[in-house]
Structures are given as C-alpha cells and as structure tokens.
Amino acid sequence: MLDQVLDLPSGERAAWLEDLRRDQPALEPVIQQLLAAHAKHETGDFLNRGPALVVQAYGSAARDESAEQLQVGDAIGPYRLLRALGSGGMAVVWLAERSDGQLARQVALKLPQRFVWRPGLAERFAREGDILARLEHTHIARLYDAGVCAVDGPGAGRPYLVLEYVEGTHLTAYCDEHRLGGAQRLALFMQVLEAVQYAHTRLVIHRDLKPANILVNPGGDVKLLDFGVAKLLADADDPGVSGELTQQVGRLFTPDYASPEQVRGEALGTASDVYSLGVVLYELLCGQRPYRLSHSSPAQLEQAIIEVDPAPPSNRVTEETAAARGCTLRALQRSLRGELDTIVLKALHKLPEQRYGTVAELAEDLRRHRDGQPVLARPRSRLYRLRKFALRNRLAVGTAGLVTLSLVIGSTVSLWQASVAQRQARRAQAIQAFMADIFRTNTDAQADPLKARQTTARELLDIGVRRIDANLQSDPEGRAEVLLLLGDMYYALGLDVEAADLYGRRVAALKEAFGTRDRRVAQALASHGQQLDGLGRGEEQRRILDEAKAILDGLGDTQSEQRAELLRAMATAYAHSGQQAIDYARQSVAIYRQHHPKSAEFPNALNRLGIALWRVDDLTGAEAALVETLALLEGDKQASVGAQMTAMLTLANAQNLLQKVAAAEATHRRALALTLQRNGAAHVDTLHSKSAFGLFLLRTSRRDEAWQLLRSAEAMVAQHTYPPYPAMVVRSSFAQALLVEGRWDDAESRLESVIDYYRKEADGKSPLLVAALRLRAEQRLGQGRLHDAERTLAEATSLLARLSPAQQRTVSNPVALVTARIALRRQQPDVALQALDRVAPRRGAEHNPLPVDLLQAQTLRARALLQQGLNVQARETAEALLGRVRASPLREYYRWIEADALEALGHVMLKEEQADGACRAFDDAVALRLATFGEGSAHVVAAQRASADCSRGRSG
Template sequence: MAAQNDPSIDWAKLERLFPDLLESPAERRAGFLDRHCRDEPALRAELEAMLAASERDSVLDHMPQVRAQGVDGTDGIQPLAADTRVGAWRIVRMIGRGGMGEVYLAQRADGGFAQQAAIKLLHGDAARHAQRFEEERRILAQLSHPNIARLLDGGLHGERAWMAMEFIEGRSITEHCHSRGLPLSARLKLFHQVCAAVAHAHASLIIHRDLKPSNILVNDAGQVKLLDFGIAKLIDPNVAPLPTHTTAFTPDHAAPEQIEGGQVTTATDIYALGVVLYETLGGRLPWSFGDTPLSRAIDRLLREDPPPMSGAATEVGAGAVPAQELQGDLDAVVARCLRRLPQDRYATVQALQEDLDRHARREPVLARQGGRSYVVRLWLRRHRMFAAAAAVACLSLLAGLGLALWQAGIARERAQQAQQQAQRAAQVKDLVLSIFREQDPLSRGKAENRPPAKIIGEGVRALNARLVNDPALHGELMDDLGELQTNVGDLQGGQQTLATALQERSALYGNDSTQAAVTLRKLAFAEQLLGRNDEARNHASRALDIWTRNKQPHSIEAARAKVILGSVLVNQKERDQAFAFSRAAVDDLTRELGPNHPETIDALSRQVRMLIQANKDKEVEAGLRNIIARIEATEGRESARLITPLTTLGWMSLGRLRNFDEAEKTLPRAIALTRRHYGDRSDRLAVALTHYAVLKWQQGKNDAARAFFAQAGAAMPDNGSTILSMVLVNRAEFHLDMGEFHAAERDYRRVFDFKRETLGEENMETWLAASLWGRVLAREGKVREAEDVQRNALAQLSRIVGADDYTNVTAHFTLAETLAFAHRFDEAADQLERCLALIARKHSTSHPDYLEAKELLERVRQGKPPLD
C-alpha cells in the first residue's frame, strides 16, 4: 500500500469510496473503479491493495460496520408499547435501540416485589446476532460481582430472544468525573472499581473486549457498574469461538491487535483500561483525529505512541485533572497500558492496580524506567520536611568554593561514568554485530541452516575473544548467554557457560553476592534438566540462602530457586519438602507478579508434574486444563508456553487417563506449536512426537508409530538432553513388541552410554540403564554378555545405594530373567527371592511389582524360561 503522506492520493475520496467498493459484487468492482478512479491511477492502486488486504481478518474488513455504529438500522420495526408483558416484566419505555434490537426500562409485573430492569430485546430478523446474544447471556450468568451489572432473567418473547439485566441509573465514568470536577484521588478510586470488575471477569476466564466509558456507569452513590458483555470472549478451549469476521468493537478504545485482527487476550482489556484511564484523568481520548481518513488514523494507531496524558490535560483544561498531577508516574502507568505489543503491557489487571497503589504511596512504579535518581526523587517527595532541612544544612556547609569544587567533582565523575557506559555499549554492539556477521550467507563458504543453539554458542566464543578486559560485563553477558543456551535446549553448553559466569561473578562480587545468587539459580536449572539432581539441589539451595540472608526470602529470585528445589526434591523422593517449596514459590510469584504471569503459570506447571509423580491423576488433569486456559487468556492460542501443558495432557490422556480421543486432539496441536516455535530439532518436539508415536502404537497403527518414532529420533538435538533417554526407551519397547531385538538392543545401549557420559558411574540411573540393556541382550540371544552386564550393574548399585535399597529390585529381576533364559533356574530363583524380600519391605504382597516377581518365580521353579 502507499505511504500515508502520498500527495497523489485523495485520501478523503478513498475514505468515501472504499465502503462502497467492499459492498459491490465481485464482478462489478472493476467497473466501479473505472468510473470513480479515471485519471487517478494511484488512488485505484491503493483501493485495489486495500481490497486485497480485506481478505485478511483486519479492521478494514469491518470498516463499514465500524462507521455505521449508532446508525438506526431498525426502520419498519415498531417498538413495544408501554405495559407490554415480557416474561415477568412490564415495559415502561424504550431507552435505546440499535442494529441488534432495543433496550427497554421495565418493572417487575408478577407482584412479588418492586424491581426495575433493563431488558435487551433482539430483533426478530437479527438472526445473525443470535449466537452473540446467547453468548452474552451465558457469560453474564457466570459473573457475580458488585461492580458488574447482574443478569436477572431471560427467555423468548414470541420469536424474539430477550434478557433482563440490573437497571443502572448513572452516568458514564468520564461524565461523572468531569461534570463534578472530581479530584485525582476520587477518580482513581472509581477506576479501581473498574479494575476490580475486569479482574473478576478475567479470573472467570472472560475478556470484555469493548471497555469504554459508555459501558462503565457510576451511580449517585459512587458505585461503578460494568455493562455490555455483548462481544465478550469466553476463554474456554472446549467452546468454539464466534467467527472473527462478526467481531465488533469501538475503534477509539480498540487495541492494535483488535484493529489488525490478531489474537484477543486479557492484554486487550488492559489496553482499553489504559484508554479509559487516559480519558478519565486527561479529559479526552489519547488520539485526536478530527477529519483524518480512517485508514490514516489506523496507521497512526498501529505505528505511533499517543501523546502523554498530562499534555492532553493541559490542552483540555476544564474537566481534566491538573497536568502537574499527572506528569511522571501516571503518564508512565497509562503509557504502559497503551504499549502496542500485548506482552509489553501489564501482565494482569492486578499488576496495574498495584502500580497505581505504589503511586499513591509515592513509591517507585514498575511502569517507569529509571535509575537511582528517580528513586531518590520519590524519596524526597515522601519526606519533604527532612529533605528541606537536609538541603539547608548542605547549603550552609558547602557554600562558596567548596560547593563549586564538589559540583565539579560530581560532573567529572558523571562524565567518567557516561564514558564507561558508552564504551560498554560500544563493546556490546561490536559483539552483537560480530555474531550477526557470522550469519551473513555472503561471508560463508556455503549455505548452512544455523539453529539458534549454534548461533548462541558462537556468541559465547566471540564474547570470550572480545571482552576479556571488562570482567563485570563479561560475567554479566556469560550469565545471559548461558541462560539462553539452556532455554533453547543446549543444556551442556548452557551448563558450561553458566559455570564460567558463576566463577567470574563470585570472584568479582563475592561468593554470597546477589549477582552470584542469580547465576547459581540459572546453573541449577541447567543441571536439573541434565539430570544432575545433587548439583542442582546444592546450587539452588545456595541461591536461596543468599536471598534469605539479604532479607529477600519471598522475592521473585528466591521464588525461582524454590521452584527448582521443589522439582529436584521430588526427583529425590522427598515429596513433602518438595511440595512445601513448590507451594511457597507459587504464593510468592502470585503476590509479586500476579496469578496469570508466565512465571506463576510455570511454577504451577512444575507443581502439576509433582502431582503426576504422586499419582493424583484427576488433580493433574484439572491443573493442566487450568494452566492451558490461563495461558490462552493472557498470551493467545499460539503461545509457545502452551507446548508443555498440551504435551503433558496428551501424555496423560494416552497413558493413565486412557482417553485416546483427547490425546488425538491434543498431541498434534502440541507438535504443530513446537515446530512453529522451535523448528524441526528440539527436545520438546522429540517428546511430543514420541508420545504421538506411542499413541499410534497403542491404537495398533504400527506403521504410523514407526514413522513418528523415526521423526522423534531425527528431532533430537545434539545437546545431551535427558529427553534422549525417554525417546530411546519408548522406541526400544516398541521394537521389542515388534520382535526387533537388534534395534531394541541398539537403543538401550545408547541409553546406557548416554547415562554414563552425562551422569557418571557414581549415579544409580547409569546402572539401572545397564540392567535394562542386559535384559534386551538376553532376548537377542547374547545371554553370556547380558549376564556380565547385569552382574556388574548389580554390584555397582549395591556399592552406591547399599545392598538392601529398593533400587536393586530392577537389577535382581532382570538378572533372574537372563539366568532363566540360560536354564540356570536355581540361580534365577535365588535372585527372585531377594527381589521379593526387597519389595515386601516397601509394599504389600498385592503390589504389581511383587505379583510380577512371584509369577516369574513360579515359572522358574517349574523349569520354564520367562515369557518374551
């Protein structure tokens, strides 16, 4: 499309023509353009481009409808007469009408008690709106809050749907504030009521999508009532959404993603709240377009930030809060609500309210960025008398030449700091450019697909070569890059980079510094993913100890350390302590970040994994569905954060829940999202593909299962992830079921080699893997080799955990199988008796492990080998 300042286009004419062009039948559009754009090729080209763009779901699809808001489209339809009965209500008078129907004031007519209501009556010929009308009624039925107008009744009047809502006598929030000249504090109290209503809707998984002053009424008592959930969105993965092409909204209050036809989330309501707050305090809307054509107005909305609210208040004058009261913090709070990208706004309505509370207490607001000078200014405002006295003392002590020298010293120090910051910025710029130059295909010998892990690894090497003279910056960037390596799946690389960062930052700031604590926590996470639970527990505990000693035991960083400790401890069978850490982390993050913040949701996800290990399947399913709904509400249905809960729900559905239909629906979606966000090689993709392969195997679709197992193997990155073991074990069991012993043996051997390489020979998991490898060797006919592997594994396990530890059950059982295959039944029986004794110490004789070992013992005593 043309630039919006193209002088060759008559933009006002384009604005007039485009709605008519859209409404013209396709076969007549060329003639329309011939008639109206003769000798104006640029105008025609722009209209054709807009027409092509209208095939997408954008605001231009709906421009005629947007322009038609408020137009009476009810010609020929007679309103209901006074005293007409609608259900239990008697019509008093019509108080509004529109394209969908009319709104009437009504009174209760059944004599039970006096009550007024606002009845919304749908036109009989407005069938296209019936679905939305019914959705509004269903949504209102779920909401019960003092600041939301209540649904009272509903039904059919003839063939016309209706619903009765609480009748609110009041004025819009802006009219109420401006007409009364309310002070700032009173306006913010009203806005807090609005936020409370919207937060309640969000907690009920409902997005309003049309927040504006006319939908927010204030009665004479100062109580806010939120109205009109007619286009609200119910965030429920089990409910089909309304078609996007029927979606309406008010453009003055619409978020950029609504205008562009993008995903609507709770962040959309937060944007609208920012517009309402701007209008309530500043006296006008953030944008003033006048006669600007709609297409140009939309372009400004999508590309520019609105002017500060305080500037609008200066222009408006009467009705607005004085500009000096809005400058600074409140300008920053509103600006954060109005950020163009949803993820840059407040994460929750509660977070917005908390920042307004900080402003009221004259504490630093999170919306505003700034260093120590900003915090100092706020401190001075809170303690004016002390600051004034201190200023007088300073002036007395530092008068004359001494003050001048002091100021000169400060100026030199600031200049030096600025120079150092400029040098550091230049160094970082050079580093980043060197990394990106490495990706330039013109500078490389051949085309190469370079995954993120490889690019970040090259960044680490470039960092080590270029920033050796600035240890503080080097350590900080190593910390950041190590975390990135971990997050993209390069676990070995991330662990090594973070270990180096920890060494450097500890040497520079001290072993008990907060800088070291941050890196300790990141290192612990990488080690946990690598299966190094002891190291992860040690480093996460050290991090938490540092935050506790620094009197920040409930900070975000402390909560992050608790999350890791919970995950590690559950792996180490210390479940009570694990759940205690997990619950504390969720509480801390909910308080600091809000219930729907990504980190809070991640902590809940880890808690679900702990519930999985505790075999609380129903709680797991409910928790996963709750997490999925929260993410979809805040980040949309395409969020990368949906991958893990969707994959886990698919795994639970094909396994413990035995709901293959749910697994068939969930796993393909997880696979598609993973490919979109992580490409064709990632441990996340390998997990989802493996689960889907198992589903096909259990459905008896063995060819499909084989294909998906192959895809899972190809998706595994070369990064030492513990996921490799899961993929290989499932694939090996599939091969065993197919009688493909050689392929199964090859996979189990890779599991053992991987465990020995990543965990070492002092870890019991290494030798459990050896026992299972020996089991497959025996089935392949390599009985002598199998026995050697398994006896060595049993000896190593007994040395590491003790001969009486339950872990030895697997080693005794698999060795017994091998001995029975060799027809050495007495030796096999001896191993099984030891196995049964260990099981009996922990479980009853009805436990599946005990019954399986007992069944094999009976076969062995009869001189029969194990069943394949």
C-alpha cells in the first residue's frame, strides 16, 4: 500500500487516504506513519543514521527499535553492509560483502523491515530461503546464504537472506530508456516466461510478479527477483501451515498486478502467475495498466480486478507510449490489434480455467505470433488461417483476392524461384571460374610448367586469397562463399590463424551483401568467434560473439538452435569468467532441452556446462551435467569421439576432486580405451588421456602404471610434431608428476616451458599461470633456492590477486600451502600459521573423507606449532591427522598423507625425548614413501635421513 500511495501525485494522496480510512480504518494510521517516515528519509541523513520509526500495527504493542537501526558498515553475520539498495512492504535490501575474506563478491542482503518485524516473518524468510535454494536458473537471482542476526547486534535477531546482487533496471523502465520496439520487448518478456515456467516445474509460484521484481542487466538479460511471498504448490494440501503464516504476517502482494483469486484471498495456482504476467505484458505493450479508475483507492482497484474487463491494449496507447517504442501511434495500434490483444486478454481472464493453462502455453502463443503462425488463442477459422498464410508469404501473395489466391501464389512463386535459380547459377559459374583460375596456376600452360607443377596446396590457397577481392568484387555473397571454402581449407592444413582471418573477411562480405543486422551475419560472426578459440585473441573473440548476440536480440530470437549454439560458443569464450560462463552455458542447455532436444549439439552444450561448473568447483553440478552428456553421446552412433573424450576427462577430474576414486579410475579407463580404439596411440586425445590418467594414478599411490602412461605420452611427443597445446599438456603433467615425487632437478626444464606457454595465453591473466608459478616456487624450494622460491611465489601471489573470485578459488589453497612451507623453512611459524588459516575446504568437496588441501595444512600446522614450542598442541594435531587417515576407507590411495603425519609426529616425539616412538614413526614413513615414490625421491631421502638421525640419537 505504501508503494501504491507513493506512486500517486501528491495532490491525489489525500483522497486515497480518505478511501483507506473508510474501507480499512485500522490501516490508515499505519500508512500515515510510513509516509511520515518516508518523508524523513527523503530529507534526512538516512544512510548514516537509519530510520527511528515506531509503528503500532494490527494491535501489536509499539516498541522502541532504535537499537535495531542499520548503518553502513554494520556486520550482519559474516557480511558487512555497504549501502542501502531499496525497500518494499516487507523487507529492506542492502548491498553487502563478506567481512571474513572468504568470498570477494558483492551480494544483496535482505532483512525484514523493522516496522513490520513480528512473529511469523522468521518463518516467511525461512520459506523464501527454502524456495530460492530450489531454483537455479539463468533468469532467477540465486540464493547464496541465509542466517539469523545476533540478538545483541545490528538486526537484533532478525533472519536474513543473501542473494545474488543484480545490477540492472526495472523491466518497463529499461524498455522505455532504450526505446525498444515491440519485438525486442517481447524477447525480454520471453526470458521472464522461461524463468517463471522453470519455477512452476519446481512447484513454486511467485505471487508477486511485477516490473519492479524483474530487472534487466546492462547485457540485456532478465533476472527475476523476490520470491519472498511465493508459495510452494506442494503446501496446497496443508493449508494450516501457510494459513497460520498468513494470519501472523498478512497477505503480501502488489494490488495492481494481483489476480482476482489473489485479491479474494482464495487458493492460488500457476494461473495466478499467468494473470500477473498478463498485466506485465499489457504494460510492456501499451505503457498502461489494465484498469482505469476515477480515483485510485484499494477498494476500487480490488473491485475492478474482480469485476471489470480490461480494454484491449491497442485501445490504450498514446502518442507518448508510441514514441517510447520508436514508432507512430497508428503503427503501434496496428501491431497490437488482433493477436496481441487476444493473447493479453486471454491471460487476464477473470476465471483461472479460461486463461492459458501454463506459462509455457502463453510463451508458445507469443512465439507463434512472432513466427507468423496461427496463435492458439484465436478461433481457428478458415479466413483467419488464410490471412496468416498470406502474411507469412506476402512476397508471393501480392494483393489479389481470395478467389485467385492459389493462381497468384503459383505464378509468383514460380517467377521468384526462377529468378533465384538464375542468380544462383550465375554465382556458381563465377565461383567455378574463380576456382578453376586458381588451379590453372598448377598446369602445363604456365610459362614454367615444371615450377608450376611443384606449387604446393598452401601456395595455391595463398594465390586464391590474393585474387579473391579483384575477381569477385561485385558479388559480396559469392565472395563470402569462397572465403568460407578457403578458410575451411586453411583450417584443414592446420593454418588456424590464416583460417580465422578469412572467416573475418567473410563476415565483412556478408554485411555488404545483407546488411549488418541479418541472421546470416550473426551465423558468420559466431563461426568466426569459435575459430578464434585457442588463438590467444580472447578479447576479439568475445567482442565478435557479443555482436552476434546483439543481432539475434534485435531479431527477437531467444530460442532458435542458432541462438543456443551461439550461447555455447560464448560460454567457451568466457570460460575463465566464472558465473558468466555458467549463465551462458545454462541458457544454451535450456534452449536445447526445451526446443531442440534431438539436436546433435545438445550434448556439446551440456558438456560446456559441465566444464563451466567444474571450473568454479561446483563439482556435484559438473558431475551431473557430464554424466548426462555421456549418456546422450553414447546413445548416438555418429557422436564425436572428441566430445566424448572431453566429457570423460572432465568427469574423471570432478570425480577425483569429490574423492570418488574408484569412479574416477573407471572413467579414466573408459576414456583411454575409447581413444586408443578410435584414434590410435599417436592422437592428441590419447596423449591427453594418458597424461591425465597417469597423474591421477600417481597422486593416488599407483606409481608403476602411472609412470608407464606418462612416459608413453612424452615419448610420443618426442617422436611426432604436435600443435603447442597438446605438447604443453604432456610436459605439464610430466613436470607435476616429477614434483609429486620430489625430483626437483628433472622437473625444471619442463616446468619453464609450461610457464612460458601460459605467459602468452590470456595475456598472462590465467589461473593456469598462477598454478605453474606456484609449482616452480615449490620446485625451487625443494632445490634449496629459497630466495628464488620467494620471488616466484610473490609473482604468483600478485597475479592471484588480479583474478576473479571464481578463478582464485581453484589455486588459492596451493599458493597458501607453499607460502607456509617457505615460512617454515625461514623459521617463521607465525607467518606459516597465517597462511594456513587461508586454506579453506574446496567448494563442492566440503564433505570429502580426506580433503587433501586441509590435511596438508594440518601437517604443516603441526610443524609450525612445534617451532613455536607448543609441543602438546603439535602432537595433538599430528595424532588427529594420523588417526583420520588410518580410519578412512581411502587410506590406501593417500599413503603419502599418512607418511606426512608420521614424520610430523616423529619430530614432536623427538622434542619430547621419546626416541623409540619417534624412530618407529620415521621408519613407517620411510616404508610408505618408498612404496609411493620409489628410490631417488627427495621425500624418501628426507624420511630416510630423519630415520637415520633418530637411530643415531637413540644409540648415542
């Protein structure tokens, strides 16, 4: 109600309040106090002091809530408030960030308003958290966290939700600010429908759909907010639960967008959301809300919603709303009259059963309208179907009457087809002549026939490229075809850079032929962008794909297969951008799943989603996506082996990080068997598989087989010529394996080449470069080059700080562990402990039985405590670690962690002068090191030295 009265001109508020006093006298003083508080906020120092409003509502006793004022800088749980974003009838929303340093992103933190806080809101907030936790969709703001404020601190025991912070503009305001036409407005609205339909399939209705709860970000993507008054459909059979909450808190919705059954307080279903969406669509199309009232009061509005049929949107447009849509009044009326009027009014029907049965049906009718198909809301009369046919074929139909329609269609289409055929024949002849001219370079008719016959395929292609502009200057469409052909030929020869340049020239030719906003241009841009992948031209790639997306946006294309494939390409281009890559991949998967489930590209989109989730450590989500990918690929006999290999290797990595060791091993073996059978031993996929599998086996204590695979891959690289990336993968895996065993000198040259490679990729802003530098710091520490190790680690730490939070998460723990090792070598236990405090559970693997990073940190913590002279704490830490490893069913895979714990315990026992126990611990560590790493390992040598020193000390 406060929102409603604030929307009125100041001169109309008195009449509104008078109506409220007459209809609901208990609420009128509450609204008056809220208006007074709002006026105070508008003119006072609101952000610095916060409101001091005391409201007596619904018979509850007024209370002094001055202790609950919220200010910038207040701590709400682990979050610090930055600035107020806005407020509504139930809650206030702040921009906040974590104060404990665990996550660097900004979030929207939502708390109930102080002046409506009373029993029941905790349950409502808990319900909102439960609802949002179920919803993971590109166009729905995500829930990150939930909690309850400390009773004696800011917020005074109120619950709070931590949501995705969406920087954007309300839907209608965005459309008006950008002067979007009807097709573009409908394209945005289709994103809203997709999100609401997704929520409905999860048994959630929104119940407060309005433009203020629909934001559009600067990229033109919709985000649906505020499920705070949503109701789970699953609760429909238990009215006592929701009814009790409603009695305590009150029915919360925005009247202008509420359905008749919502106003009457009846049970709600998906049809209520359909109605609210109809109101939003009405406002989007004509700039007005459905009901015109002589003076707006809650009672009159509710009566209109229940009893009055709204006028068609085409009857409500004005010159002003037409200008906001970039067209004339007459053109806007013409575009709305008929089908769009019918679609909107069907969604706004008073009876739920007479509306669209689902949001998907509403979306389908809008798609049919967009594509020129008969809409389902219209009577399927013969005249209507003929009219739709004529509109879809307006070039062929002309202006003839219905009596001669078939004759006109036949003759017009024949003439048009003949014209097209002649044009295509001329183009084919020109292209044929062009290609023949190229290959004449290689015939006996040349001045030097012997030299001509020695011309290579590459030289012939270069000749063609030099001649193309001159020979096909007047035919840009034909030029585009030849550029595509030559680009494909360059690509087949492994000349990726030259191929990419030709694809770029093809885009320019198509723009010349069809204009800059044509669908064919978008397709060519998408192909060009994908071709740039892996060439180190990331910014150019993303710019090109963004341009392709803008074209499809302008065409209102949100669900075509071309759109889905473009989004998949964008997920690849933004692979290191964390959530952005996930969003693009999810959008692609959603389009394929809903509209093109039989497409051969659907598994590739799922594969890309799995990779994007894996990159941000959403391991469970990645595993699910990749398992589904493989199920689709293995059921398709024509599926690409490369796609299956990518999915299998990423799945094996995710399973390994989840410590599903047996499952990861089985996936690795499937991948290796597939590539050996289909590709052979020398194929790059086989090299990738052997390297990844070998490193996995070594890290899980299967040394002999591991080194067979790793040496086989490195030998193949030495014998054949490979592109830079697969050769680098093999060298990187081999170097990491050497470092695992402590073979510091052998790893050095391989590691340097890996670092050189990653310095050139992504302008050196890659987490892979940070990981490689961290490995070099560890390698130099092992060599005793302490100063070099510190210098390398400083570079890694500097680069780490410039990465996104998602990128940091994958490499921050290893960097902290090396920092602690260097500090311990410097006899700086305090510095080591500070670094170890930054080691956190890996996201998605919090419940692993033996979290490797945390266990390594525990070993180093025991050593640091020992350096501080805290022998008892050091012993407790080492013994707890040893007990955990020995009690785990995964013990056999992680012998090296057990050896770490034994050595730490041995050093503690020596300090405690328990020589016999210390020596036994060192001897057991030696046995485990030998079994895991073999003779010659620096780790084995260190354990043997400790054991020998212990024995000499005991005998002495």
